[in-house]
Amino acid sequence: MSSQAQLLMLDRDAVAAVMTTDMIDRAVRDAFALHSARQGRVFPVVREALSTGGIFGIKSGDVAARALLGFKAAGFWPRNRELGGEPHQATIMLFDPATGRPRCIMDGNAITTARTAAAGELGLRILARADSTSVCVFGTGVQARAQLSAALRAFPSLRTVRYVSQDGRPKPDFEACFDGTCRPVLALDVDAAVAASDVVITATPGAGPLFSAAAVRPGTHLNCVGADTRGKRELPGSLLERCRLVVDDSEQARSLGETQWAPSVPHAELGDLLTGKCAFDRQADDVTVFDMTGLALQDLVVGEYLYDAANAARVGCLISWPW
Structure with missing residues (x-):
């Protein structure tokens, strides 16, 4: 029921609890294969400099056959180092493509690092x-x-x-x-x-x-x-x-x-x-x-894997999100 809709929140620790190297490797290969078959779409990238000195970007896309839709909002804020934090920041959001309602919000920092490394490893294995x-x-x-x-x-x-x-x-x-x-x-x-x-x-x-x-x-x-x-x-x-x-x-x-x-x-x-x-x-x-x-497909497919794993393991925080 729409009045009982819920949104799953996965913070840094929740993502770490279910994410594995094998999962990321499989998801990244999956994303590249979907892209090659043109079964997943990559929407135009937003990448803009900010007056604060940071760079803000949005990468989005969908895989219609898997009811997968979402985006990653991410960027680079070099002054974060002065605060003792990581300059790269990312958040991933998955939606129900049939209704537009959000399904999951997850911390994307570790995801971005892991999926980029997995893509690099795949490139090395194929090209070096x-x-x-x-x-x-x-x-x-x-x-x-x-x-x-x-x-x-x-x-x-x-x-x-x-x-x-x-x-x-x-x-x-x-x-x-x-x-x-x-x-x-x-x-x-x-x-x-x-x-x-x-x-x-x-x-x-x-x-x-x-x-x-x-x-x-x-x-x-x-x-x-x-x-x-x-x-x-x-x-x-x-x-x-x-x-x-x-x-x-x-x-x-x-x-x-x-x-x-x-x-x-x-x-x-x-x-x-x-x-x-x-x-x-x-x-x-x-x-x-x-x-x-x-x-974007790397982030979304990894997000899909993590969303399913978190639901199965009952990891994360479910909040009411009625509409």
């Missing part, structure tokens, strides 16, 4: 050389840590791990995250670090090119996370023109991602490689780039 043994990660924040962890899962053969910090100083907290797994070494010469790495991960705020194009040697794979807004970039000019480019969504990548700087470069979508819709035969000397802008 199987004999990769070295990685360089730009950034030491939450997403850089998640991406490096994903890379180590995808390639246990990664023995040499270098990182580049924003201020060029060692980050003991970052290094400590990988105790017992690897020993990240601070790279002071960024071009030399890139030239010596089979895999390069860029997970920074996207304020400009991080290294020179000449540093990228044949056979390198790059996972690029930071360019998610008009004007942002992490890669140097001319690099995309000599690589094999893969994106998560063509339109989004051209407007928000690294691809905005070379929109005419031919590219494929990762979902099409995953489903076999598009063939991909990597050659040993290919330079490959995965331009990750983040799909």
Whole structure:
């Protein structure tokens, strides 16, 4: 009955109680497959700078066959660090597409980190050389840590791990995250670090090119996370023109991602490689780039999995939401 309608609230702790790595991996693969089959829609992205110094965005979409509709409101507020908080903030909301009534509101911070890392891991497994043994990660924040962890899962053969910090100083907290797994070494010469790495991960705020194009040697794979807004970039000019480019969504990548700087470069979508819709035969000397802008479908499908798991486990807070 409409007078007995309820809304499920999942805060940070409730999400953590039901979210697993396996769940996120399955949901992200599911989202890419839906996107490839055009069974899920991705609506135009809102991404705007605020007078407060933050960036606010909305990613939304639907999957009609699964009665899935919703959005993620998220952005980046750098001044949060001064308050002892995380600059990335996200909230996901799911709706009943038949009535427009909200079903669930959930904290999206950990979800965003986990689904982006899962997408990065999938990109590595499909695109990077199987004999990769070295990685360089730009950034030491939450997403850089998640991406490096994903890379180590995808390639246990990664023995040499270098990182580049924003201020060029060692980050003991970052290094400590990988105790017992690897020993990240601070790279002071960024071009030399890139030239010596089979895999390069860029997970920074996207304020400009991080290294020179000449540093990228044949056979390198790059996972690029930071360019998610008009004007942002992490890669140097001319690099995309000599690589094999893969994106998560063509339109989004051209407007928000690294691809905005070379929109005419031919590219494929990762979902099409995953489903076999598009063939991909990597050659040993290919330079490959995965331009990750983040799909609304990833957030929604992960949200759907979490919503079902929370209901089954009776996790979260149900509040009356009559209409």
